[in-house]
Amino acid sequence: MQDFLRKLELPVFIKDSRLTASLIIVIGLSFLGSIIGMLMDPLFGLALFLIFILTVAFAIYGVYVLAGNANNFAVNLSYRIKRSEQEAMIKMPLGILLYDKDFQIQWVNPYLQLYLKENDLIGHTIETVDPDLFKLLNEALEAKTAENHVVSWDGHQFEMVVQADLGVIYLLDISRYAKIEAKYKAERLAIGQIFIDNYDELSETMHDQELSQMSSYVQNTLSDYAQNYHAYLKRIDEDHFLLITHMQDLLQLEKDKFSVLDKIRQETSRSNTPLTLSVGIAYGSSSLTEIANQAQSNLDLALGRGGDQVVLRAPGKEAKYYGGKSNPMERRTRVRARMVSQALSELVKDADRVFVVGHARPDMDSVGSGIGVVKIARLHGVKANFVLDANKTNYDVGRLVARIGQQKVDSDIFIDPSLALEQVTDKSLLVMVDHSKYSITYSKPLYDRLKNRIIVIDHHRRGEEFPENPMLTYVEPYASSASELVAEMIEYQQPAGSQQVLTDLEATGMLAGIVVDSKEFSLRTGTRTFDAASYLRSIGADTSLVSVLLKEDKESFLQRTHLVATLEMVRPKMAVLAGPDNQIIDPIITAQAADTALDLENIGASFAITRRSSDMVGISARSMGKINVQLIMEKLGGGGHLSNAATQLKDVTVDQAKEKLLQAIDQYEQENE
Numbered sequence: 001m002q003d004f005l006r007k008l009e010l011p012v013f014i015k016d017s018r019l020t021a022s023l024i025i026v027i028g029l030s031f032l033g034s035i036i037g038m039l040m041d042p043l044f045g046l047a048l049f050l051i052f053i054l055t056v057a058f059a060i061y062g063v064y065v066l067a068g069n070a071n072n073f074a075v076n077l078s079y080r081i082k083r084s085e086q087e088a089m090i091k092m093p094l095g096i097l098l099y100d101k102d103f104q105i106q107w108v109n110p111y112l113q114l115y116l117k118e119n120d121l122i123g124h125t126i127e128t129v130d131p132d133l134f135k136l137l138n139e140a141l142e143a144k145t146a147e148n149h150v151v152s153w154d155g156h157q158f159e160m161v162v163q164a165d166l167g168v169i170y171l172l173d174i175s176r177y178a179k180i181e182a183k184y185k186a187e188r189l190a191i192g193q194i195f196i197d198n199y200d201e202l203s204e205t206m207h208d209q210e211l212s213q214m215s216s217y218v219q220n221t222l223s224d225y226a227q228n229y230h231a232y233l234k235r236i237d238e239d240h241f242l243l244i245t246h247m248q249d250l251l252q253l254e255k256d257k258f259s260v261l262d263k264i265r266q267e268t269s270r271s272n273t274p275l276t277l278s279v280g281i282a283y284g285s286s287s288l289t290e291i292a293n294q295a296q297s298n299l300d301l302a303l304g305r306g307g308d309q310v311v312l313r314a315p316g317k318e319a320k321y322y323g324g325k326s327n328p329m330e331r332r333t334r335v336r337a338r339m340v341s342q343a344l345s346e347l348v349k350d351a352d353r354v355f356v357v358g359h360a361r362p363d364m365d366s367v368g369s370g371i372g373v374v375k376i377a378r379l380h381g382v383k384a385n386f387v388l389d390a391n392k393t394n395y396d397v398g399r400l401v402a403r404i405g406q407q408k409v410d411s412d413i414f415i416d417p418s419l420a421l422e423q424v425t426d427k428s429l430l431v432m433v434d435h436s437k438y439s440i441t442y443s444k445p446l447y448d449r450l451k452n453r454i455i456v457i458d459h460h461r462r463g464e465e466f467p468e469n470p471m472l473t474y475v476e477p478y479a480s481s482a483s484e485l486v487a488e489m490i491e492y493q494q495p496a497g498s499q500q501v502l503t504d505l506e507a508t509g510m511l512a513g514i515v516v517d518s519k520e521f522s523l524r525t526g527t528r529t530f531d532a533a534s535y536l537r538s539i540g541a542d543t544s545l546v547s548v549l550l551k552e553d554k555e556s557f558l559q560r561t562h563l564v565a566t567l568e569m570v571r572p573k574m575a576v577l578a579g580p581d582n583q584i585i586d587p588i589i590t591a592q593a594a595d596t597a598l599d600l601e602n603i604g605a606s607f608a609i610t611r612r613s614s615d616m617v618g619i620s621a622r623s624m625g626k627i628n629v630q631l632i633m634e635k636l637g638g639g640g641h642l643s644n645a646a647t648q649l650k651d652v653t654v655d656q657a658k659e660k661l662l663q664a665i666d667q668y669e670q671e672n673e
Contacts, residue, residue, distance in 0.1 A: 030055045095158075095171035099126060103134070112171060115154055130154075137162060137169060150174070190250045190283035191291045192243030193299040194222065197276045197307035199239035206273065214273055218264060225260040229253055247283060250312075254322070257671065258310045261323045265308065276308035284314030291315075305461035305477060319464050321631065340474045341376075341489035347455065347471055348377045351429035354384035355420050355450070357442045359435035361587050362388065364550070366434040367397050368513030369457065369482035371404075371506050372490055373431050374413055379493055379501055385415035387443050394588045395553050396516075400509050407505055417443040424449050429471075431455045434482035436475060437465045437639070457485055459517075461630060463639045477641065480521075480529040483513030487532040504540030511541040512549050519595055523625075523643055556589050563593040563608060571665060573604035573627065581654040585610040587618055591646070594622040605629055609657050612648060617657040621645045628668075635664040 030052040038045030095112030127134040140162040148159045157178035161170040226233035231245035268275040280298030282291045298311040309323035354377040358366030370386040377384035430450040436458045454470040459479040590610045597606035605627040612618040621629035623643040630645040638647020
């Protein structure tokens with residue numbers, strides 16, 4: 001009876017109120033019909049009552065059969081599902097391993113058994129069975145996430161999932177798909193632009209036969225180099241080549257560190273026709289147009305940094321630099337200076353106001369070149385000022401500012417940053433002198449306000465941190481100073497009548513800027529440097545006053561002397577000067593100490609480390625030219641010139657900064673063995 005009732009119990013999935021109601025209605029109508037039949041005719045009613053009984057009996061039997069079939073179906077389905085799960089766990093291409101709290105193996109499915117290769121695994125720890133798998137397990141447990149990890153194990157690539165609470169490891173072999181992905185990445189295209197830096201200058205002084213031989217040598221050398229690395233090279237101009245290669249071959253070029261640059265420079269130098277190459281290579285995008293545009297941008301960056309180097313960068317990524325071992329060659333011509341001077345004049349005329357800014361903690365070159373740009377703007381009737389807080393300057397700039405404030409004309413050259421921000425309009429123009437990194441500009445709020453109306457005049461090598469879409473760029477890394485560049489531009493300005501662009505004091509300030517940055521014409525000094533100095537001297541610059549402006553006060557001299565006294569030779573030809581960690585030293589004094597160290601015997605590069613603020617340590621680097629301190633400083637987030645560079649490190653001590661510097665020097669030496 002109990003068995004009958006159990007089978008009569010309807011399964012949950014077929015219990016339905018509408019079905020129950022229909023059954024009750026049919027039985028009720030049958031019973032009602034039999035009663036009505038009894039009232040009409042007892043015999044007829046009896047027949048209907050028998051039919052009612054049969055209906056109820058068949059309904060109960062139907063429910064009994066339906067319930068039995070449904071239960072059998074459910075039991076059979078459940079059995080099939082469990083069996084499928086077991087079969088899948090055993091035969092599916094997914095490795096499964098169960099382990100306990102002591103990392104002992106409790107069960108392994110046959111698929112994973114194939115990779116472990118041992119028959120007797122149960123009861124052994126994972127570490128004893130396979131140390132590599134145990135290491136991967138620990139790494140996954142430390143990550144504390146159930147997400148898939150792509151791992152390499154036993155020569156295969158796996159997607160690994162660890163459920164720590166259940167003690168289960170899942171391993172899905174994706175080696176085939178990993179190979180497809182690797183092949184796709186390896187065969188993605190990279191596009192390069194190659195430019196011969198000084199082809200035009202050399203071709204002007206060479207005979208046709210010599211020029212043809214030199215051109216053929218460069219063509220053949222580059223073609224052989226490209227062929228060795230399975231790259232496509234096409235000459236598209238006398239001094240311009242197009243390079244197309246796959247990522248797998250580009251990686252090999254990186255390992256070789258683009259040695260073709262050194263080869264061409266060294267071989268052509270032997271014939272007194274030194275040629276250097278600038279290369280911009282881009283990769284990492286599915287759009288060929290985007291890669292091509294990035295390659296051109298990378299080439300511009302290589303040229304802006306002085307040439308003789310490779311800039312490798314994907315869109316939106318950080319750039320990598322190779323080469324840059326030689327001093328930038330002087331490619332600047334008077335035609336270029338005249339064109340920039342005229343372009344500056346036209347842009348200034350269209351502005352209602354011109355603001356000129358130098359870098360943070362401006363030195364004499366920053367202020368001197370800024371004064372020159374202000375006077376060019378005023379020559380065209382446009383109101384212009386140099387943005388500077390006159391109460392917060394170092395000693396030499398302070399002397400110049402004080403003297404300019406006392407002169408009878410143009411005593412209002414300088415303007416406070418807060419006042420400049422109040423007076424700026426949408427038609428104003430911002431000129432950045434002696435720097436191109438917006439993070440070190442003197443007035444960041446002013447830069448943010450006018451970042452779409454920027455002019456850059458700088459002599460440092462261009463870095464990644466550069467204003468987007470400047471209206472005019474004049475970046476010449478081979479110039480001694482920004483004052484030299486501006487002095488040449490002033491020569492091409494045409495004042496009305498006998499009017500002078502600069503007063504004697506202003507010309508003296510610009511000359512002082514050249515003297516400071518060229519270390520009294522001993523570093524980064526070309527023929528154009530002397531031409532610019534000669535021009536400034538001819539319009540009234542006073543060399544004796546330059547000496548007065550640059551006189552060092554006693555306190556600064558003592559600080560510099562103490563800093564030089566800490567000199568330590570850390571590598572052959574390399575010296576480090578380190579100030580006390582609890583004393584803030586002016587960056588100008590730090591730079592002067594690094595310059596002083598170069599005057600000592602057997603020192604080819606010097607690095608002065610001092611605290612700049614409570615949370616900032618600065619490093620000033622100087623070189624005689626054979627050691628590229630710019631590359632070393634770039635490894636620490638800074639930049640500058642081959643022989644004059646710097647960086648700032650946040651939240652470190654002086655000793656920690658020194659350790660980072662030594663690591664950067666070691667890396668530089670490894671890359672340039």
